Amino acid sequence: MGNWVVNEGLSILVILVWLGINIFLFVYYYIVYLDERFYYTRVLVGDALSWARAPAACLNFNCMLILLPVCRNLLSFLRGSCQCCSRNITRQLDRNITFHKLVAYMIAFHTAIHIIAHLFNFERFMDAQLEQNETIAYVLSQIGNGDNRLYLNPIRTNETNPTFVAFTTIAGLSGVASTLALILIITSSMEVIRRSYFEVFWFTHHLFVIFFIGLVIHGVGEIVRGQTASSVLTNKPSNCAAQYKDWGKVPDCPIPQFTGNPPMTWKWVIGPMVLYVFERLVRFWRSKQKVVITKVVTHPSKTLELQMKKKGFKMEVGQYVNLQCPSVSQLEWHPFTLTSAPEEDHFSVHIRIVGDWTQQLFEACGGEKKEFQEAWKLPKMAVDGPFGTASEDVFRYEVVMLVGAGIGVTPFASVLKSVWYRYFNNDTGLIPKKIYFYWLCRETNAFEWFADLLQSLETQMLEKGNADFLSYRIYLTGWDEAQAAHFTVHHEEENDPITGLKQKTLYGRPNWENEFKTIAGNHPGARIGVFLCGPEVLAKSLSKQSINHSDADPRGVHFIFNKENF
Amino acid sequence: MGQIEWAMWANEQALAAGLILLTGGIVGVAGQFKDWQFAAYGIDGESLIDICLLEYPRGKRKNKGTSIDRMGQRYLTICVKAFGPLTRNYFVRAGLHAVLSIPGGFMLPTVLGCVCVAIASLIYLLAAIRGEQWEPIMPQVESKQRPGESMKEPPSNPPPRPPRRAPEETARGCCICQPHSHLCQLCLRAPPRGQCDQGFAQSNNCCRL
Numbered sequence: 001m002g003n004w005v006v007n008e009g010l011s012i013l014v015i016l017v018w019l020g021i022n023i024f025l026f027v028y029y030y031i032v033y034l035d036e037r038f039y040y041t042r043v044l045v046g047d048a049l050s051w052a053r054a055p056a057a058c059l060n061f062n063c064m065l066i067l068l069p070v071c072r073n074l075l076s077f078l079r080g081s082c083q084c085c086s087r088n089i090t091r092q093l094d095r096n097i098t099f100h101k102l103v104a105y106m107i108a109f110h111t112a113i114h115i116i117a118h119l120f121n122f123e124r125f126m127d128a129q130l131e132q133n134e135t136i137a138y139v140l141s142q143i144g145n146g147d148n149r150l151y152l153n154p155i156r157t158n159e160t161n162p163t164f165v166a167f168t169t170i171a172g173l174s175g176v177a178s179t180l181a182l183i184l185i186i187t188s189s190m191e192v193i194r195r196s197y198f199e200v201f202w203f204t205h206h207l208f209v210i211f212f213i214g215l216v217i218h219g220v221g222e223i224v225r226g227q228t229a230s231s232v233l234t235n236k237p238s239n240c241a242a243q244y245k246d247w248g249k250v251p252d253c254p255i256p257q258f259t260g261n262p263p264m265t266w267k268w269v270i271g272p273m274v275l276y277v278f279e280r281l282v283r284f285w286r287s288k289q290k291v292v293i294t295k296v297v298t299h300p301s302k303t304l305e306l307q308m309k310k311k312g313f314k315m316e317v318g319q320y321v322n323l324q325c326p327s328v329s330q331l332e333w334h335p336f337t338l339t340s341a342p343e344e345d346h347f348s349v350h351i352r353i354v355g356d357w358t359q360q361l362f363e364a365c366g367g368e369k370k371e372f373q374e375a376w377k378l379p380k381m382a383v384d385g386p387f388g389t390a391s392e393d394v395f396r397y398e399v400v401m402l403v404g405a406g407i408g409v410t411p412f413a414s415v416l417k418s419v420w421y422r423y424f425n426n427d428t429g430l431i432p433k434k435i436y437f438y439w440l441c442r443e444t445n446a447f448e449w450f451a452d453l454l455q456s457l458e459t460q461m462l463e464k465g466n467a468d469f470l471s472y473r474i475y476l477t478g479w480d481e482a483q484a485a486h487f488t489v490h491h492e493e494e495n496d497p498i499t500g501l502k503q504k505t506l507y508g509r510p511n512w513e514n515e516f517k518t519i520a521g522n523h524p525g526a527r528i529g530v531f532l533c534g535p536e537v538l539a540k541s542l543s544k545q546s547i548n549h550s551d552a553d554p555r556g557v558h559f560i561f562n563k564e565n566f
Numbered sequence: 567m568g569q570i571e572w573a574m575w576a577n578e579q580a581l582a583a584g585l586i587l588l589t590g591g592i593v594g595v596a597g598q599f600k601d602w603q604f605a606a607y608g609i610d611g612e613s614l615i616d617i618c619l620l621e622y623p624r625g626k627r628k629n630k631g632t633s634i635d636r637m638g639q640r641y642l643t644i645c646v647k648a649f650g651p652l653t654r655n656y657f658v659r660a661g662l663h664a665v666l667s668i669p670g671g672f673m674l675p676t677v678l679g680c681v682c683v684a685i686a687s688l689i690y691l692l693a694a695i696r697g698e699q700w701e702p703i704m705p706q707v708e709s710k711q712r713p714g715e716s717m718k719e720p721p722s723n724p725p726p727r728p729p730r731r732a733p734e735e736t737a738r739g740c741c742i743c744q745p746h747s748h749l750c751q752l753c754l755r756a757p758p759r760g761q762c763d764q765g766f767a768q769s770n771n772c773c774r775l
Contacts, residue, residue, distance in 0.1 A: 116593055119675045123599045161600075162674040176678065183586070183682055187578040192634060196627070197570040 029057040039237035052117035055110035067272040069096035122162040154223040170221040178214030181207040222260025287382040318411040321385035341417035397529035405534030437472035533564035576689035587679025588613040626701040656694035663687035
């Protein structure tokens, strides 16, 4: 039986609390608008008033939340300062983008309800204004005709139509603008667009500025009207509603007076907006700091390594940075995992050349040229970060399983290098007792730069006589007939024919069931961290295995799954 | 931004816009708003054509390898393909969407849908100017080959596997190992030593875990 509570429990709790708050706000504000103050408003529009105001409250709450998960620097800071917190709490900070998406879906949902309800409101207000006979709706709509302050019906004339009103009120116009921005943001954030054309997603996403401006000024017109407190005392709806023809003529029922609600949204969103502005300022300031490229190395399989130095740069293992190259593009920032260890005097990234930007960066750094490049010819770079992700936690577990697929091995390059340095400095107390490392790769070329690292680690450990501390497996998932033949001929040899390592390269995909079972058997009662940087399919598989092989017993073995998000 | 195919975004936008237009039309009809007959008839009919026929089948991507199709779009792909140049050309689509969006402007519930379809039309225009075209994603024919008669016992480890030795050289050892091979299937090097214990590693030379 698996133990999903250990892996997923806190996340599910957070989601349930968030949903609970949404439901509470919805129901609470629905009931607020069933109050006597809004009796006459409801005479005109019915339930649609409550149906519009309840999602509005939820929208306030969710728009407050949506900016928080994307404040990278803030989250990194929280993660770092929370060393005393349990790993479980800091793990929740890794799922920030998932939470951001959930909140976005909720915003879209509530926007839909809000708009549909207001469509009915507009139509009914219009109907009331077009009334010819002496109905209560007619009387209510006529209130405030001379003096513009105390009216109920926001549509003041019968020579208009709802569409015109929508586009000439602040609320209508800002609502349409915000909704359009929201729709464009959502359609460009679909996975297909995001994965293939990141720039479209990123630039369109900045329409959120229009969304938030529209949101804040949406309530300025105060078109949702209710009776003033003093008016409720003099003209009680329960008594006077039936006598609407005599309002003002009998002493019991003077003409009711109405006023609008002041805008509330700004109170909800001002905090996160300030935090986000701060976040962007921090990113900007950091990007202005001077960065020097000290070394450029081109590796096979179209990988470029950049070694850089920046004053005051401090990193932890497995963190990532955002790089910008102004000579390539002024506006684009791209994330790359740091492949160097904190103990080194420089920091490095390995960049795979796949798109426009990476190709141009490669050429700007002189990747095409064979001869040595002068230092001043190298382009200026801007670096934002480093930002923390799941791999930072590697040293907090006694036993770790590191799984990297293809280019996803890069954070673990940083980890293994750091392990090498700590081993070298005899800091054995600071590293896990046992590391299982799996590298899944499609082609052999990608081995080159990493094989050296593994080779030096292997030699180092043999010298120290602790060969079993690091166990690694390399899996070639894409092989062909020629390689199979080669492997068949050479499989008796001491060193692997491809990597030159003592540990042989394995083929196909690992049998995770067996791996987990074996490791669980080797370390009963331990907390084992499983770290993955790779495709979603593999994440699902490993997550399931982690849950299945974790003991329900709190003293038994537990696999805690952590995934890097790219 | 050289590799962007604007048509992919235009497609998502048009599909979303069609749904919004449809929802607006339904609200207009259900609420019996003024002018509901005029606008709702046009909108529900047009948005259905928009959503179901034209935009649902995703086109094939020109530059990159994989094109992800939507669930069940195969049959609609055939329908859309049948119209030939009318559906392949994005200028036609841009114009069609521009025209389809106009009736939405007459009634408040559908105004939002109208503007969204208009935006989709603009993005299609941009795609058309850049020379993009709609290519259908055709399903690939898979050939099923029946396994040969000699495959009585399927292997449990992924290929490639080491060369098979003569069956009389059986070995004791890890349960993970194949009993008919004399090599441990995890490390593919040395023969395992000792008794297997339900998947536990054996000596230092085998299954180094």
